[in-house]
Amino acid sequence: MKPLYIIKIGGNVIDNSENLYHFLKDFTAIDGYKILVHGGGKVATQLSDKMGVQTQMVDGRRITDIETLRVVTMVYAGLINKNIVAQLQRFGTNAIGLTGADGNFIKAKKRPVKTIDYGFVGDLDGTSVNAENISALMQAGFTPVFCALTHDGDGQMLNTNADTIASALAVSLSRHYETTLIYCFEKKGVLQDIDDEDSLIRDIDPARYEELKKQQIIHSGMLPKLDNAFAAIGSGVKAVIIGKSDDLKQFSKNEPFGTRLSL
């Protein structure tokens, strides 16, 4: 199987034009099949404010009413996605900007209303990603750039978490490619001491993960991130790497980069 790299970036890359510029240059330098997944950053909230649309967050998640869906469709699929694509083209990556509706690539189910109505938010399951269609697009010579939007297959766009999209793509495409999933975030990776960027842990396998949890080195916010990563690895993804976008050039040179989770 040929290697595939799926790389997810968030606000700390998107909201800073210098970070974004360097990231897209380093992304271009990576050989082989690759997919970029990006979140929304601050722009959606700024535009909502300008338009008088209230941003409602519950547990760090945006409640997506119909007005908010219009805003995120404009910002994620329009402004952010197309500016990333135009810059990638300048560096020589033949990018195509996408939502899950395009090519029917990612079909989600609207989240059922329980105690909270999240509105037009889409959840993914094992059947959501159309790996054959995405593979056809990559085989035709294009590099997919996904934003955090999906559809329900019945004409409705839905808002879906970018981390979740990246993970679902990786699991589904690992049947066709030797897939590595890379999450860029604000730290160099998983740190032994959260205040010391030099205390980076290079490799974590499931046994080490259990140790680190027992020692309370990994706790709170990192736990669901790493649980999800090991779940992806258990479902066929070769490795998950968590690292800083600034350091991605090391990865393109085959040098150690971030924290690598694998079996």
Place this chain on the structure above:
Amino acid sequence: MKPLYIIKIGGNVIDNSENLYHFLKDFTAIDGYKILVHGGGKVATQLSDKMGVQTQMVDGRRITDIETLRVVTMVYAGLINKNIVAQLQRFGTNAIGLTGADGNFIKAKKRPVKTIDYGFVGDLDGTSVNAENISALMQAGFTPVFCALTHDGDGQMLNTNADTIASALAVSLSRHYETTLIYCFEKKGVLQDIDDEDSLIRDIDPARYEELKKQQIIHSGMLPKLDNAFAAIGSGVKAVIIGKSDDLKQFSKNEPFGTRLSL
């Protein structure tokens, strides 16, 4: 050569959800390769107003300063394009929504400043359309849906007239496909008597066109439209059809539709 249909829609389809619904259903019913090109409609102006961005028009053309470019990128490539794509998917068309930056499909040149500075507006020439890349996308099973945006190849998005994009695509792809270009507009086609929708002229060849101009049946606003259409035909496009979007179902059933211009 296999047939290809390039269909352009404007505000009278986009701004009316019922018209759009029927159009997309009829578009899906057309067999063979096809490309949809859409303009912007009223939404861009409405959003500009909401955001306090002034809309400046000169001779019916939008002056695209950097704020206006942000608005049209959000509205054309985000809101309108992705809603069209999600609806086409519901009808079974495997659509992918695009700007000219995606796949490096349409590279424009920023319009030089003469008496008027149009801002971030891109003009096309004979080398703008990458027919090979678009063909690769269609061969992979996807139906392109283009909005009225291009790029300069150097990281900058540009605003480009949708009629111009449709015509440039048709000319360039006519080397690979037997290409018919269809403009949907508010009338049934070219009318003998502008106030009588039953006076539709079915076929116009260059000789008939000269006659109709002499008799002043075709004048003012229709002249540049038809001049451009015959220029496209002179450059390899098989036929240009001008008709009403409501009547497109006739076309999918191989019944007469609109006014057909050809050699």
